Amino acid sequence: MKDGKISFTHTERRDAAANRQRILDTAIRLFEQHGVEQVSMNQIATEAGIGPGTLYRRYRNKGELCLDLIKDNVVLFFEDIQAYLEHNHKEPPEQRLKGILWLFLRFRESKIQLLKGVEDSASTNRKKPGTRSPLYDELHGLLVDLFNEMNKETAAVRNNIFKADMLLEALKSDAYLFQREVRGYSLEEILELLYATFIAHR
Template identity: 35%
Template structure:
């Protein structure tokens, strides 16, 4: 979807007015609108053309923002990718955390874990190609430890209490909780899902059932 350029232009030679509280609020609202528009357009272009084929000029044109506006927010396409990755994961994690918080305490811990796995695989199925492409763009350029990434730390914090409770209440035998969570999270990375789907021919249901047999029923 191509947006019209609706960015207000400052009259040439005029001095910017001192922002009032209302004006600052409107500017913040407009800036957020531009950011959302840029990220939505970037997602669409990346999916259609691939990241390597998209330019900052094209992104500004399609998003309907001036190049100055785009470059004030992102100095290069890598920063757009980083923000898109962060925003996508943040939205998913917030939904997951809200779901865990809203679950009744009498629901068995392993049932909650199975639900978390299902939600995670649904998310990965929808976003895997885009996320894996952006992820690879960064990991090829610098060394990293996957379990130190913020998303893994937050998922680890969500899963650990469930497994601790499952052990304490006798749902599962005593296990190495840290190793179990780390192994589960590696199994749920986008590249693992894409390999099983695109190379080995797994569909989403088969992949989910296999993960649950290992990390829910198998414990």
């Protein structure tokens, strides 16, 4: 066999793969050129030389397309977290939680437009009201574990699940951009404020 292509063909036809690459390239170019929010799915389809139906066949909405564009970064992000936790497993959970928040804030900042794209169409477009992405669930699990480590009373688990939900709520595009642009805080200041609000609690 030449390479992975043959087994790949079983799930994606070769012409389709080519189209997919053209979509991705076109989207990246247009997003960089005009900003994620300004670019419509129609525009992407037209510039990629395909019909709108073809585009929507692959990505059910703009959010899925955005997500595909950062999928690799998401994987790297979780690897970073893994590495960080291993290197710092002796630190107190408060510290490790803060470290994860910092990693997340930097990730969020680096992919700010695409993440907003993902969240926007997720909220407009969800069929099931409260469905969260696997990304959400994975982070949520990590946070809950750390909160549990901080407070060993089993009665607190419910509180910790809730607290993790609230913390993730605070990290959403809307809330984050509000702090960043209206309140005018820097990344570092937001980290401190999050720490004081959700972790320090003396």
